[in-house]
Amino acid sequence: MDANGLAQFAALQKLPAAVLCQLADQMDRRRFQTGESLFQQGGEVSPLVALQSGRVKLFRQSRQERVQILALPLPGECFGGETLANDTPCPYSATALQPARALVLPPEKLRQLVLAVPEFQEVFLNLVTTRLKQFVTLVHDLAFRDVTARLAAVLVARAQSEGQRTNHGIIIERLLSQQEYAEIAGTAREVVYRTFRKFEQEGLASFTRETIEITAFETLAEIARQETH
Amino acid sequence: MVKQFYQAGQLIFLEGERARGIWFVVSGLVRIVKQSSTGRIQTLCALNRGRCFGTCPLFSSEINPATAEALEPTTLAVLPQTAFKEVSRQRPALALILLSVYGQRLAQLAHLSEALGTWSTADRINNCLLTYADYGAANPVVRLTHEELARLSGTVREVVTRHLAQLEKSAIVQAQPRLIEILNLGVLQSTWLCKAATP
Structure with missing residues (x-):
């Protein structure tokens, strides 16, 4: 990847061409298979990752091995390296949800550039x-x-950032298993099943194995805004 | 830097307000909170002497993402945004200090997300007792009200009171007004570590 390629990452667009070249020289090209770990919670300081293609989940695992998904970065987003100055363990894990390509800047090079x-x-x-x-x-x-x-809120956010308009609404890739939707919403798989079925019965969305089509975006967005506690 | 004084309960800044700069706690105690539209409060962190806050809006926008409130009489020093950016350009090492603050805060928030999403309420309350205990005394003491403990652990006061009553019955803690004494630290730690969490 050259400096022009790096400039396509929104977060890096502000960098002058010379700095982009410097960065491009120091980043490693990496490929990750589905399920492969990019870095792990509790491990050393994570590298800075610029995701080129594919999807990754950022998550936190409890001592009881329950998982809370924290984010689902899109291609074009950067993550990692946040605890660079603390030298403390990495606060979350990153794992590929599908085959992914990324540019990776190791922590020591990240530190040098920051300074x-x-x-x-x-x-x-x-x-x-x-x-x-x-x-x-x-x-x-x-x-x-x-x-x-x-x-x-998860469906609305994904529809806004990665959805494609159709005649009936907005379509997104299913991407996550029901267990993973449970892990993003802090609940159990059965609750996700019941809730998605309710959305379907109320005509808010329809679900297939591969996709989710949001047919009543505004109503779903209204539900997402409600605070019950 | 400008010094400012706040009484207990006084707001320092509100979520959504334009940020003024970076705040340093000279003395006292500050908490950073999120508030729901129904008025419920979730504490993100509590900060004492030597800690800083209000750093988030320095770079990604100029709006405070949360509210800051003094929990006790507090003295703060504030460094305006423009001054901070100027100083950090002259001294790049300052950025590492700020990154260190961000790194701590991010780890704290990731931990809190895990706690809210995957731990039982009892585990969250026990974890707060262990996190906010003053370990200087013979028995560790937690100087928080049931209401404050509820806000820190993402529940309501009644649940905290019920849980503390159970811990008291098992002689694990002794609760007094604004003070909870941990009588059996080992059991509290093992209770928190070994219990199977439920959402």
């Missing part, structure tokens, strides 16, 4: 604070919204 290049420093701080705000929003949802609203 030596002010423009990169600002871009990286921006990336970390964006992730922080996303986690704040997740805490808000988990604390104040019920499971129905949380599942609606």
